[in-house]
Amino acid sequence: MKRYSVVTLLIITFTTNILTAQNPDDPDILGRKFNPIKHALPFLTISPDSRSAGMGDVGVSTSADAYSTNWNVGKLASIEGKFGMGLGYTPWLRKLNVKDINLTYLSGYYRLDENQVVGTSLRYFSLGSMLFTDNQGNVIKDFNPNEFAIDASYSRSLGPNFFMGLAARYIYSNLTGTMQLGNETLKPANAFAVDLGAFYKKEVRLGDYPTVITGGLAFTNVGTKVTYSENNKNFLPMNLRLGGGMNHELDQYNQLGYYVEINKLMVPTPDIRDTLNSYQNLSVASAIFQSFSDAPGYNTSKFKEEMQEIMWSLGVEYIYDKKFAIRTGYFHENEFKGNRKYVTAGAGFKLNMLSMDISYLIPTVANHPLAQTLRFSLVLDLGALME
DSSP: OEEEEHHHHHHHHHSOSOOOOOOTTSOOTTOOOOOOOOOSOGGGGSOOOHHHHTTTTOOSSSOOOTTHHHHOGGGGGGOOOSEEEEEEEEEOSGGGTOOSOEEEEEEEEEEOSSSEEEEEEEEEEEOOOEEEEOTTOOEEEEEOOEEEEEEEEEEEESSSSEEEEEEEEEEEEESSOSEEETTEEEOOEEEEEEEEEEEEEEEEEETTEEEEEEEEEEEEEEEOOEEEETTEEEOOOOEEEEEEEEEEEOSSSEEEEEEEEEEEEOSOOOOTTOTTOGGGGSOHHHHHHHTTTOOOOSSSOHHHHHHHTOEEEEEEEEEETTTEEEEEEEEEOOTTTTOOEEEEEEEEEEETTEEEEEEEEEESSSOOTTBTOEEEEEEEEOGGGGO
């Protein structure tokens, strides 16, 4: 059982997806400011499947699978199967010997006809058992915080090479239950969001190799603000992801794919000089548009700081005989925007209807909740049973 004060828990979970311990108000030795983007519900940004996790968290432009709704709902219409399911499990903070915090992800899809595919998924994040205390150490209660998101999606082919999809999502976050903290009443939070995705796929020939070229664009978690009390409203991790890749068929047995992606949070950049955090009062639409031009330029020009907010990732996948895969990748986030930099590795194998993938993350500059942690995911192709 973990022991937390309520204030500490809110600080941990409210803030952001930032994984470093630098104080945003403290400049480095060159006088530069650490100024990450802040949002609620960071569990929505955790990669749920080990295939993408093993390739540096690329996913918007990779071939479609049961986890496509998470990365790019537009990919679903290009999937080859009739009906399938996926199950992913991600331990959290295992390096710190925390054993009861984890993310579970369950997804499924069904092909209606040659052009239409529907899907659904459930993401559940358990924060284990926590003993809440006040700042004086007095026990308030024993509680099991948890968060989940459930969605439904629809994807359609708009031609032989182009696909689009839409997903609707309900999100629930219960960090403290309903309780009084000073003059504020804390309560579970609810939110609604949508995803919009587009996917391009074309078979060409490059030299001697048949090649599949792919490209993807996805807007994810665009929705309502999150509030746990009347005086605190936070944006969802609204995100823009863009990427492309190629998969070469080297011969009858060997395939090699490589992918590059960028993504950017569509959430306003905080201004340290704004002590009232007035950006939180923006509407969702205004926040999205403002997020592309609102960097204050502490460390450099406004434009350069805006560019610092772009994260990028690279992924490589080798497949033998469509049954065995080896993967690696790299993820990069600017040092002043979160400083997440890590190398990933993974493998997978397929046996009849069942595929299993594993992944491993190696931080390169800072610690990470998934450091030295094995993650697992399964895919079950049930199409043959329905024919």
